[in-house]
Amino acid sequence: MRSDGTGTGGEAVLDRIDAAILDHLAHDARASFATIGARVNLSAPAVKRRVDRLRERGVIDGFTVRLDPAALGWATEAHVEVFCAGRTSPATMRAAFERYPEVIAASTVTGEADAVVHVRAHSVRHLDEVVERIAAEPFVERTRSTVVLTPLVRRPDVPRA
Amino acid sequence: MRSDGTGTGGEAVLDRIDAAILDHLAHDARASFATIGARVNLSAPAVKRRVDRLRERGVIDGFTVRLDPAALGWATEAHVEVFCAGRTSPATMRAAFERYPEVIAASTVTGEADAVVHVRAHSVRHLDEVVERIAAEPFVERTRSTVVLTPLVRRPDVPRA
DNA sequence: TATGAAACCTAGTGGTC
DNA sequence: GACCACTAGGTTTCATA
Numbered sequence: 001m002r003s004d005g006t007g008t009g010g011e012a013v014l015d016r017i018d019a020a021i022l023d024h025l026a027h028d029a030r031a032s033f034a035t036i037g038a039r040v041n042l043s044a045p046a047v048k049r050r051v052d053r054l055r056e057r058g059v060i061d062g063f064t065v066r067l068d069p070a071a072l073g074w075a076t077e078a079h080v081e082v083f084c085a086g087r088t089s090p091a092t093m094r095a096a097f098e099r100y101p102e103v104i105a106a107s108t109v110t111g112e113a114d115a116v117v118h119v120r121a122h123s124v125r126h127l128d129e130v131v132e133r134i135a136a137e138p139f140v141e142r143t144r145s146t147v148v149l150t151p152l153v154r155r156p157d158v159p160r161a
Numbered sequence: 162m163r164s165d166g167t168g169t170g171g172e173a174v175l176d177r178i179d180a181a182i183l184d185h186l187a188h189d190a191r192a193s194f195a196t197i198g199a200r201v202n203l204s205a206p207a208v209k210r211r212v213d214r215l216r217e218r219g220v221i222d223g224f225t226v227r228l229d230p231a232a233l234g235w236a237t238e239a240h241v242e243v244f245c246a247g248r249t250s251p252a253t254m255r256a257a258f259e260r261y262p263e264v265i266a267a268s269t270v271t272g273e274a275d276a277v278v279h280v281r282a283h284s285v286r287h288l289d290e291v292v293e294r295i296a297a298e299p300f301v302e303r304t305r306s307t308v309v310l311t312p313l314v315r316r317p318d319v320p321r322a
Numbered sequence: 323t324a325t326g327a328a329a330c331c332t333a334g335t336g337g338t339c
Numbered sequence: 340g341a342c343c344a345c346t347a348g349g350t351t352t353c354a355t356a
Contacts, residue, residue, distance in 0.1 A: 013232070013233055025226040026225050027223070027225070028223065029190045029191060029223075029225050032347080033348075034347085035348095043325070044348075045325080046324075049324080058229050058232045059228060059232045059233060061226075061227040062188070062190075063191045063224065063225070063226055064190050064224070064227050064317055065187050065225075065317075066225050067183065067317070067318065068219050068220060068221075068222045068319075069318065071174070071218065071219045072319060074320065090313060094314060098314055101320045103316070104314075104316045104317070104319070104320065105312075105315055106312075106313040107238070107309045107311060107313050109240070109307040109308065110310060111308075115313065116307065120318075120319065144272075146270040146271055146274070146277065147270060147272075148268045148270055149269040149270055150251045150268060151268045152251060152255040152258055152259075152268050152276065153259055153264055153265075153267040153268075153278075154318075155264070155265045155266065156228070157227070157230065157281075157315075158228040158229075158230045158281065159263055159265065159281055161262035193333055193334085194334070196333095203340075204340070204341055205334075205335095206335075206341075207341075
């Protein structure tokens with residue numbers, strides 16, 4: 001895989017217009033096709049067809065709302081490293097972590113810990129309670145938490161470039 | 162701050178209807194106000210007014226597209242712990258990390274490291290290159306990377322509960 | 323195969339009660 | 340918050356390059 005987003009055959013995953021459309025949608029997913037079309041020099045139907053195709057291809061996973069955690073009282077954020085007792089399957093971990101609404105992301109990782117769980121809570125007290133519950137999961141040996149002090153960058157999940 | 166999302170005065174940040182609207186928008190940010198209204202027993206204009214109010218209040222930050230990283234060739238993901246030489250201001254770090262399109266999130270944290278930077282790259286080679294560049298930033302003493310093996314959970318940035 | 327133009331239908335929006 | 344009227348946008352069809 002080359003780092004410019006093209007496959008081995010040279011066919012770009014996205015042409016320049018698709019990229020521009022996605023960039024626009026990233027900023028305003030409710031923009032009209034006509035508005036997007038004006039920026040990419042395409043008619044509204046043409047934009048719609050491209051968006052439909054991007055959805056079919058799985059490039060576009062859906063459209064969501066961006067919420068401000070602070071405005072909703074989710075003031076505390078932490079990365080919880082999870083150390084497992086013995087070998088635990090990713091499926092087991094997923095099943096466990098999915099049950100926590102406070103878990104916004106989780107993945108198995110290289111290095112010392114077996115998994116890193118991204119937790120959002122209302123308060124340090126709330127965070128503590130969640131971490132306690134995670135630590136009490138049968139497959140968890142211990143955890144190590146690092147609390148977020150200052151958010152610096154927060155971008156869409158996928159880079160534009 | 163209580164953990165149920167209400168303030169000290171007892172006024173909920175969101176009433177039940179707002180929460181339902183946001184939940185719907187989280188799943189499909191391009192849903193029509195009429196469709197949303199059908200689910201929350203409200204007319205389309207009423208839904209629109211609530212959404213407008215949520216935007217004004219800053220609860221809704223915007224609407225974005227959810228892209229599949231794999232479909233776009235962003236196959237590699239890592240958490241990079243950054244250790245700074247001396248004291249470095251968050252503003253300095255933000256300015257530096259913002260310049261990397263590969264950085265999808267960054268924050269200062271408690272614990273050993275000074276910051277954690279979430280990086281997405283096309284390949285391990287690409288990731289390596291990005292980490293090298295971060296490590297070469299003037300304020301960075303050293304870095305420690307943990308590469309994501311298996312994504313387990315990936316949710317909207319803010320919990321619904 | 324992708325597009326543009328037009329037609330048609332649905333949705334957004336502001337005013338009124 | 341509902342209802343109405345008006346405007347704007349979504350979606351299909353068809354012709355074209």
